[in-house]
Amino acid sequence: MTGTDRPSRIAVVTDIHAKPDSIGELAEALSVLRTEIEREVQPDLIVALGDLVHGGQSEETTLELLEAVIDTLEGGETPVRYVPGNHDVAVLDRSTLEDAFGHELWSIEERIVFLDSTGAGCTGFGGEIGSEQRDALESQADALSNPIVFVHHPLGFRRLDENRWFHDRPEQAFCTDRVAINEILKAIEPAFVVNGHLHWSDHTRDGGTDHFTVDSFNKELSEKPHGAFGVVDLEDGSRVRLVESTGFERIYRLPQ
Known part of the structure; x- marks a missing residue:
């Protein structure tokens, strides 16, 4: 993919949260979903938006779980791009993640941006984009052409009163530098932002930018089956x- 290219159809999966006692069930469900997505959606790219594994395991176990999830996602014909989540970096360092993913943790191209929201300043489950990525976005703003932004943590504000996971700790849902990054978003005018982390499906508009939250694939702690996902389709409008x-x-259909 060159700097001016952008996939016309992108499937998104997030928050798989693999653990030793659930990896078998999750991998099977993920394989089924990947097969269905490739058959019915026919995406040019699959984006995994972070928290592929669940924190609290040893480094060796976490890496084994991560590799099992990656092997499952890459078991089809569609290329996969990964974005780190807070659980992924809780045990594994960035170089290990980059080796496992096969690419850097963030990248900025003319029409598509992948951000790493697991910066050193984040606490608990919260996130941070960090000055390096913010500076890179600002310096390249004139070269960007309404890019789609993919990131684990939400960048746009929304109320979380009814969110099971963050209603009583909203500070853990967002990035500590959300205000600064949203000022930059106003300058680069992204087509929209796609995130995970919140474990629900949501759309909000903040600061003139549309923000879409893809629900968590893992539904282990609910009565729902595994398998939520998102699709970004640019073939016939946005x-x-x-x-x-x-x-x-x-x-959601967005104006051109």
Whole structure:
């Protein structure tokens, strides 16, 4: 993919949270979803938006779990791009993640941006983009052409009163430098932002930018099946599908 290219159809999966006692079930469900996505969506790219593994394991076990998830995601024909989540960096260092992913943790191209929101300043489950990426975005702003931004933590503000995981700790849902990064978003005018982390499906508009949250693939602690995902379709205008594991979906069409 060159700097001026952008996949026309992108499937998104996030928050797999693999653990030793669940990796078998999760890998099977993930393989089924990948096969269905490749058959029905026919994406040019799959983006995994972080938290592929669940924290709290040893480094050796975490790496084994990560490799199992990666092997499953890459078991089809579609290339996969990974974005780190807070659970991924809780045990594994960045060089290990880059080796496992096969690419750097963040990148900025003319029409597509992948950010690493697991900066050193983040605490608990919260995130941080950090000065290096913010400076890079600012310095390249004039060269960007309404890029789509993919990131684990949400960048746009939204109320979380009804969110099971963050209603009582909203500071853990966002990036500590959210205000600074949103000022930069105003300058680069992204087409929209796609994130995970919140374990629900959501759309909000903040500061003139549309923000889409893809629901967590892992539904271990609910009565729902595994399998939520998202689809970014640019072939016929800009359309974002947020598909919950129950099959319920919402489709958003954005102006050109």
